[in-house]
Amino acid sequence: MLGTSATSHTPRSAIWLPIFAGLSASLVSIGLARFAYTPLIPSLIQAHWFSASDVVYLGAANLIGYLIGALIGRPLAQRTSNKTALRLMMLAVTLAFFACGFPLSVMWFFGWRLLSGVAGGAIMVLMAATVLPHVPASRRGLASGAIFLGIGLGIAGSGTIVPPLLSLGLRETWFGLGLLSLILTAASWFGWPSTTHQETATAQQNPTSSPTHPAVYLLFAQYAFMAAGLVPAMVFLVDYVARGLGAGPHVGALIWVMYGLGAIVGPVSYGFLADRWGARLSIRLVLVVQAIALGLLSISNSFMALAMLAVILGSFPPGIVPLALARVHELIPQHHQQQIAWSRATVSFATFQAIAGFAYSALFNASGGHHALLFIIAGGAIVVALLLELGMRFLKIKRSQAAPAPTGECIQL
Numbered sequence: 001m002l003g004t005s006a007t008s009h010t011p012r013s014a015i016w017l018p019i020f021a022g023l024s025a026s027l028v029s030i031g032l033a034r035f036a037y038t039p040l041i042p043s044l045i046q047a048h049w050f051s052a053s054d055v056v057y058l059g060a061a062n063l064i065g066y067l068i069g070a071l072i073g074r075p076l077a078q079r080t081s082n083k084t085a086l087r088l089m090m091l092a093v094t095l096a097f098f099a100c101g102f103p104l105s106v107m108w109f110f111g112w113r114l115l116s117g118v119a120g121g122a123i124m125v126l127m128a129a130t131v132l133p134h135v136p137a138s139r140r141g142l143a144s145g146a147i148f149l150g151i152g153l154g155i156a157g158s159g160t161i162v163p164p165l166l167s168l169g170l171r172e173t174w175f176g177l178g179l180l181s182l183i184l185t186a187a188s189w190f191g192w193p194s195t196t197h198q199e200t201a202t203a204q205q206n207p208t209s210s211p212t213h214p215a216v217y218l219l220f221a222q223y224a225f226m227a228a229g230l231v232p233a234m235v236f237l238v239d240y241v242a243r244g245l246g247a248g249p250h251v252g253a254l255i256w257v258m259y260g261l262g263a264i265v266g267p268v269s270y271g272f273l274a275d276r277w278g279a280r281l282s283i284r285l286v287l288v289v290q291a292i293a294l295g296l297l298s299i300s301n302s303f304m305a306l307a308m309l310a311v312i313l314g315s316f317p318p319g320i321v322p323l324a325l326a327r328v329h330e331l332i333p334q335h336h337q338q339q340i341a342w343s344r345a346t347v348s349f350a351t352f353q354a355i356a357g358f359a360y361s362a363l364f365n366a367s368g369g370h371h372a373l374l375f376i377i378a379g380g381a382i383v384v385a386l387l388l389e390l391g392m393r394f395l396k397i398k399r400s401q402a403a404p405a406p407t408g409e410c411i412q413l
Contacts, residue, residue: 015143018131021191022147024184025086025127029093029120031154032177034062037113039162040173047170049103061110063357065117067350072118073125074343082130083192089119090185097178101171125346128325129339134193140329141279144322145271151318152267156260159253216331216341222283222385223324223345224352226316229290229381231356232374233259233297233313236364240371245301258307262314270319274326283323287386290316294379298372324349356381 037059044055069089077085096116103109128144135143161180165173237259242252273282293312300306328341360374367373 015135017191018134018193019143019146021086021188022127022131023150023153024188024191025090025123025150026148027150027153027157028090028181028184029116029123031151031157032181033093033096033116033120033154034066035151035155035158036162036177037062039158040166040170043166043170043173049170050106050109054106058106058109058113060354060357061113062117062120063350063354065114065119066121066124067117067347067354068114069118069121069123070125070343070346070350071121073122073346074339076122077126081194082126083194086123086126086130086192087185087189089122090181090188092116092119094178094181094185097174097181101174101178121346121350124321125343128342129335130192132325132329133335139275141271141274141322141326142268143271144274144325145268145319148267148271148318148321149264151321152260152263152265152314155263155314155318156257159256159260213331216328218388219324219327219331220345220348221388222287223320224348225381225385225388226287226320226324227349227353228356229294229378229385230313230317230320231353231360232371232378233294233310234317235357235360236371236374237310237313240375241306244369244371247303251303254303255306255310258310259314262311262316263318265311266315266317266319267322269315271322271326274323279323279326279330283320283327284386284389286316286320286323287382291379291382291386294375294382298375298379 041055041059044050050058073085076088080088093116096112096119099112100109127147131147132140132144161176162173165176168176238249238252238256241247241255242249270282270286273285277285289312293309296305297309297313300309324345325342328338328345332338332341360377363377364370364374
């Protein structure tokens with residue numbers, strides 16, 4: 001099993017240190033680097049740092065960088081180590097925050113936003129593989145929820161930390177985010193555990209991948225459609241409430257706070273579900289709930305209904321990460337192969353998230369700002385993720401029925 005030797009050598013009292021390091025990394029590289037940008041958009045335009053079209057272009061830089069980071073994360077760690085790569089990526093995000101305080105040009109800003117996305121993708125690939133081997137197997141779902149809680153804290157923090165900072169000035173806001181990132185980087189610096197000798201030896205002895213179980217490819221596909229399903233609420237929810245329903249920016253901000261509350265609750269709750277019921281069943285349950293929530297969002301207009309739906313939908317983006325990771329651990333026992341599979345899953349997620357971001361934006365403009373249409377399509381993507389597993393189960397049953405049973409034995413389905 002993953003990290004058996006590492007866990008046995010790690011004192012229980014020291015387990016919280018790598019978990020804290022992981023939480024800090026997800027908070028800095030994804031929670032703040034991606035989601036704190038959203039409430040800064042109006043100020044960037046109003047302060048004439050960039051035009052409205054440039055701001056959208058700069059927002060996409062982080063998603064593109066995330067995909068690049070997911071691709072280069074493991075090669076970077078192989079040249080150095082997981083611990084060194086994670087430290088370097090957190091420093092890169094910190095530097096990017098400070099650099100964004102100087103609007104020298106669009107390309108300057110784009111480059112630093114791209115770098116922050118690269119760091120986020122690399123951290124996402126490496127973080128769990130570095131931390132979870134030092135956590136008891138029975139608590140890895142909850143622990144993965146704890147380390148990805150940083151994403152939820154960043155979503156919630158984007159609506160609470162940024163506004164007070166903006167009262168000081170736009171440049172000061174970027175510097176404030178950089179200072180917070182620097183503090184968390186320093187606080188977690190010595191919390192990262194080293195790769196164990198057994199894990200290194202296993203990776204060297206098994207440089208090539210063993211045949212991949214079809215269920216792993218199913219997970220990649222499901223994870224990709226989950227990414228496509230979460231984008232509309234994550235990007236357009238506030239605009240839907242404020243402009244689409246005519247409730248105004250204040251109500252939109254309140255709904256975003258509820259979305260952030262869900263994002264805080266999601267990772268730990270979903271991780272607990274994975275420990276309790278298993279990742280496979282938990283994924284099914286979560287997908288059903290999310291599909292229903294997106295359908296209801298497209299027809300809801302009361303504040304209470306929108307607030308409840310925002311909490312449910314907000315739990316999804318950071319919550320599915322520990323669920324998908326737990327499913328990888330269920331399907332693949334070897335630590336090195338788990339790292340490879342998780343890297344590929346993150347790449348599939350990042351790819352579909354980036355494609356969906358551009359596609360939904362184009363559809364939104366083409367439809368004249370039809371929010372409900374986006375939510376319905378997102379719900380359809382979640383349903384597809386559910387149907388993929390049903391389709392695979394159907395094919396498996398058909399193949400079992402077609403295969404001749406050995407003499408004197410019956411086929412167990």
